[in-house]
Amino acid sequence: MSRLADAQALLDGADLICSAAEVDAAVDRVAREITVALGDSYPLLLSVMGGAVVFTGNLLPKLAFPIDFDYLHVTRYGDDTAGGTLRWISEPRTPVVGRTVLVIDDILDEGITLAAIREHLLAKGAARCLTAVFSDKRIGRPKPIRADFTGLELPDRYVFGYGMDVRGAWRNLPAIYALKD
Ligand SMILES: O=P(O)(O)OC[C@H]1O[C@H](OP(=O)(O)OP(=O)(O)O)[C@H](O)[C@@H]1O
Numbered sequence: 725m726s727r728l729a730d731a732q733a734l735l736d737g738a739d740l741i742c743s744a745a746e747v748d749a750a751v752d753r754v755a756r757e758i759t760v761a762l763g764d765s766y767p768l769l770l771s772v773m774g775g776a777v778v779f780t781g782n783l784l785p786k787l788a789f790p791i792d793f794d795y796l797h798v799t800r801y802g803d804d805t806a807g808g809t810l811r812w813i814s815e816p817r818t819p820v821v822g823r824t825v826l827v828i829d830d831i832l833d834e835g836i837t838l839a840a841i842r843e844h845l846l847a848k849g850a851a852r853c854l855t856a857v858f859s860d861k862r863i864g865r866p867k868p869i870r871a872d873f874t875g876l877e878l879p880d881r882y883v884f885g886y887g888m889d890v891r892g893a894w895r896n897l898p899a900i901y902a903l904k905d
């Protein structure tokens with residue numbers, strides 16, 4: 725099969741678990757919570773490439789206070805549906821020393837990625853490091869980190885859409901889908 729047909733088959737065989745309207749409402753709520761918590765602190769927002777790109781792009785225009793923005797890239801899934809070793813692809817260029825940092829990511833799954841990023845930024849001298857995730861997967865096991873701001877809780881299934889990929893595809897979907905178990 726072609727890559728196009730493979731990607732279409734993945735979507736056709738998946739379940740819609742969260743509509744675009746629910747997604748948008750969750751992002752609105754998270755934006756309000758972040759505004760209350762960080763509106764006075766001129767934070768540095770760090771988007772975790774590449775999954776956070778859609779959440780970040782929708783969240784930032786809803787924050788009506790000054791921010792600095794940069795990105796970092798770490799990965800441990802690649803095109804796989806199970807996580808492996810964390811690889812740092814790029815560091816933020818903006819110094820974090822003394823800053824209030826808000827890390828933005830698409831999904832907190834096992835929590836390994838976000839916990840490592842937070843530890844790294846604090847070791848680099850960030851004054852505080854908060855985290856905002858579009859989604860938190862209910863994996864039924866303890867995680868090494870809890871997000872300070874969470875959009876949606878998702879079931880323990882492989883999910884995609886709204887920045888999250890399945891075998892590299894479908895980050896562009898406005899709603900959330902899950903592969904059949
Ligand atoms: O909580 P965890 O189990 O550590 O997984 C969460 C991380 O996995 C995904 O990134 P991925 O490794 O797929 O990188 P990508 O966004 O570049 O595809 C996602 O964007 C999170 O950063």
Ligand code: HPA
Pocket residue numbers: 801831833881882883884888889890
């Ligand atoms: O369920 C998931 N879907 C997409 N990307 C992910 N990264 C960690 N878990 C997931």
